[in-house]
Amino acid sequence: MRRTSRPTDVPAGPPQPGNLSHELNRFVGRAAELAALVAALESGRLVTVTGVGGVGKSRFAAHAAARLPRSLCPDGVWRVELATVRLPELVEYTLAEALGLTDHTTRAPRQVLVDHLAERRLVLVLDGFEHLVDACASLIRDLLRAAPGLRVIAVGRRPLAVDGEQAFPLAPLTPADAAELFADRATALLPGFQLDGRTLIDVLEVCRRLDCLPLAVELAAGRLRVLSPPQLMERLDDRFRLLRGGGRDALPRHQTLRTTIGWSHELCTPQERLLWARLSVFSGSFDLEAAEYVCGGESLLADDVVDVLDELLAQSVVVREEARGEVRYRMLDTVRAYGAEWLDSLGDGRRMRRRHRDWYMGLATWCELDWFSPRQGEVAARVETELPNLRAALEHCLTEPGETHLGQYLAGTLWFYWAGCGRLSEGRHWLDRSVGLDVEFDDGDVCPGFVDEDTEYGASRLKALWVLGYVAILQGDTVPALAALQECREEAERTGDATALAYAVHRTGCLALVTDDMPRAEDLLRTALAGYREIGELNSNVLMGQVELAMALAFQGDLAEAVALCADVRQVCEDHGERWTLAYALYVLAYAQWMEGGYAQARGLLDECLAIDHEFHDLLGTVLSMELLALVTLEEGDAAEAAVLQGAAARMWPSVGLPLFGSAHYNTPHERCETQARQALGDARFAELARSGEQLEHDEAVARALSRGRRQRPTTAVPHPARLAEPVGQKREPAASRTWKGGETAG
Structure with missing residues (x-):
């Protein structure tokens, strides 16, 4: 049979922005439908591709979207996969994740999306929404109203019933x-x-x-x-x-x-059918080790899973994926749903979902421990990949009778991902839910680290409480943060849980730090660090407490002890391969170098700090580094570039939480830089340059800040601003006698 030509092939040129995947095999037919869909999208802003399951809606929509004219969507085409999303309240988080958005504030996720899309011209491909019609219809309606440059290709088995929607029924192939x-x-x-x-x-x-x-x-x-x-x-x-x-x-x-x-x-063997059914408990993709643990057992040995899985791959029941050298597997949603029905008919669904929960709780526990290691970046990527399954495990724990304490444990154990990888909003969602539920127990269930099933407050709930307090602090939501930390502290004292007590005191000190009460912050953080030493705790949280103490001291004028504390943290981080906390230590060291006039040294420290923060999607660390880099740039004589960087930082702050934490100490570099830059440039020119910085996308702003050190610097210097504070000269206990050594065992 003669193969027809493909007039819809993409012409040579720069890659289209967005997240569409490259097609792995040839797209066949549908030339007329492709042209019709493009025309429909040019004349309207919402086109819903409908049709029976298996008609090829998803592939067709993605293929068409990849071939849209650049003039229609200069800001790219972004595909949002909703098949693995089970809860309506997670639709907005999933869309934000697909767009690469990170937001640390208490703003509603929908408002974050509205603000991001308001001035952009892009196309969203919303795929697999049929089980979330109401939530998706409401969201798309609001986004289309607020973002005139937005176009949407929705893909499902029924229309969304939104005003202005054009239905595009997709027929079978000829x-x-x-x-x-x-x-x-x-x-x-x-x-x-x-x-x-x-x-x-x-x-x-x-x-x-x-x-x-x-x-x-x-x-x-x-x-x-x-x-x-x-x-x-x-x-x-x-x-x-x-x-x-x-x-x-x-x-x-x-x-x-x-x-x-x-x-x-029917053509599968009994073992193949059994594995098909058991694999249906996974959400999104999974790896071989997970399949062997979850699906191995009665009637199918774990050692046999790989061979049976290979047969399912050969029959296209399971799809193979490979990314970053790792092989993973996925079931098409329709195939997965068929397997789930079969699993329930076998009466084995609840047991398999518990095995799935156990695997991902174990994974989260391992990742928390391995976060304090040279594999920190790998841990972040692993949790990102496994997020659909971790969500499924969380949802199971928080809806299954008797498993609330396990949900609290899992939500708390993922603190490093919520706080360290820019997922504060979703973390807050799970933590609020978990601590808001009464704890019940099933006979025989044992939660790792749980103290006493007869006690209402066990270690799992206490951990969820201090993590909730921490996340709320980073969001700038101080009242709920204080309430959670007070509850955690009181119950930890009552039950004698020294670990939870140290964390509650630590995060209360962190709250004092960001609300400008430096003496109280210093007192609480010293108490927490003493508690950590007593129980032998050493991890990223503990080192962060030491950095936060250094900040409190630096803001009170004691640069010498602040530098000693952060130099010690830097050494421990290098010994253990820790990078997330290292970035904050580098920030304090750069601050001290700026205070002493060491601008080149400060820039080197801040470049490393900013690169790490950007890698981990840590908005707080990123914007603090940008503010201080703007000030250093001013000191180096480039007031114009300093204004641009301040504008870029100003765009980031609304997504962080309280602007500049509401702190006079954190705000001082910003105010000094703005005052001096305005004097050098004039108000009109400063405002113009700051606005140009505000137009930079997040990645562009970071790249520009990091490239500064590679460009020739002007020789005309701007007068140095007054120092933030003079050292008070107070003698303090030497840092080395109070800090952590790399040879100690991690807690």
């Missing part, structure tokens, strides 16, 4: 295109396969009997490993009669797809 699709996939499987003569007649009949649905055609082509085209037709006859699903009023095409999947299921 028989010729379906046969070409069959041949393309068959050739990849069997290189000698040819679509001619009797084979062409048989394949056309197979496609016709499958209503030319792309998913059904691809599944059928995958069966050529063991069946010839004539045998395919014989099996279709048998399976259509045997597996006709759905009620009497169900659409025939729905029945046809179910029959196709059921037929693939």
Whole structure:
């Protein structure tokens, strides 16, 4: 069969912004539909591609979106996968995640999205929303009203019913295109396969009997490993009669797809069917180790999972993915749903969901320990990849009777991801839910670190409370933060939990620090560090407490002890490979260098600090570094660039929390820089340059700040501003006698 040309191929040029994945095999047919969808999107702002499951809606929409003219979406095409999202309240978080947004404030996620999209011209591909219609319709309606440059391609089995929506029903392939699709996939499987003569007649009949649905055609082509085209037709006859699903009023095409999947299921061995059912508990992708643990056991040994999984891969029941050298697996949502029904019919769903929960609780525990190591970046990437499964485990714990304490443990254990990787808003969601539930216990359940099942407050709840307080502090939400920390402290004292007590005191000191009560912050942080030493605790949190103490001292004028504390932290971080806390220590050391006039040294420290913060999506660290870099840039004689950097920082602050933490101490570098830059440039020029900085996207702003050290600096210097504070000269206990040594065991 002659293959038709593809007029929709992308012309050569720079890559389109966005997150669309590259296609792994050839897209077949639908040239007229592709042109019609582009035309519909040019004339309207919301087009919903509808159709029966298996008709190829997702692939079609992504293929069309990748070929939209750049003039229609200069800010890119962004695909949002909703198939793994089970809760309506997570739709906004998922959209923000797809757009790469990080926000630390208490602003509603919808407002964050509105603010981000308001002045952009881009296309969203909202895929797999049918189980979240109400939430998606409400969100898209608000976004379209607030963002005139936004266009949306929605993909689902029904329209959203939003004003201005254009429905785009997607029909099955033509028989010729379906046969070409069959041949393309068959050739990849069997290189000698040819679509001619009797084979062409048989394949056309197979496609016709499958209503030319792309998913059904691809599944059928995958069966050529063991069946010839004539045998395919014989099996279709048998399976259509045997597996006709759905009620009497169900659409025939729905029945046809179910029959196709059921037929693939029937051709599986008992072990393959069992693994198919058990794999349905995963959300998103999974790796082999997880599959072996969760799915291995009765009737299917863990050692046999890899061989059975290989057969499911060969039959296209499971899809293989590879990223960063790691192989992972995924089930198409329709296939997963079929497996879930089968699992429930076996009466094994609850047990398998508990095994899934156990694996991901173990993963979170390991990641928390490994965060304090040279693998910190790998840990962040791993949790990012596993987030859909971690969400599923959290939701299971917080809805399954008797497992609330496990949900509290899991939400608290992920503190490093919520606070260290820019996920404060979602972390707050899970923490608020977990501490708001009463704890009940199932017989035999044991939560790692839980103190006493007869006590209302165990270690799991206490950990969730101090982590909640910490997250709320970073969001600038001080009242709930204080309430959570006070509750944690009181119960820790009552139950004798020295670990929770130290963390509660520490985070209360952090709250004092960001609310400008430096003497109280110093007192609480010293108390917390003494508590950590007593119990032998050493990790990123402990080192951060030492950095926060150094900040409190520096803001009170004691630069010498602040530098000693952070130099010690720097050494311990280097010994352990820790980088997240290291960035904050570098910030304090850079601050001290600026105070002493060491601008080149300060810039070197801040460059490293900013690069780390940006890598971990830590907005707070990023914006603090940007503010101090602007001041150093001013000192080096470039008032214009300092104004640009201040504008870039000003754009970031609303996503961090309280502007400049509401602190006179944190605010002083900003005020000094702005005052001196205005004097050097004049008010009008300063405002113009600051506005240009505000136009920079986050990545652009960071790249510009980091490139400063590689450019030639002006020789005309701006007069040095007054110092923030003079050292008070007070003698303090030497830092080395109170700080942590790299050889101690991590807590």
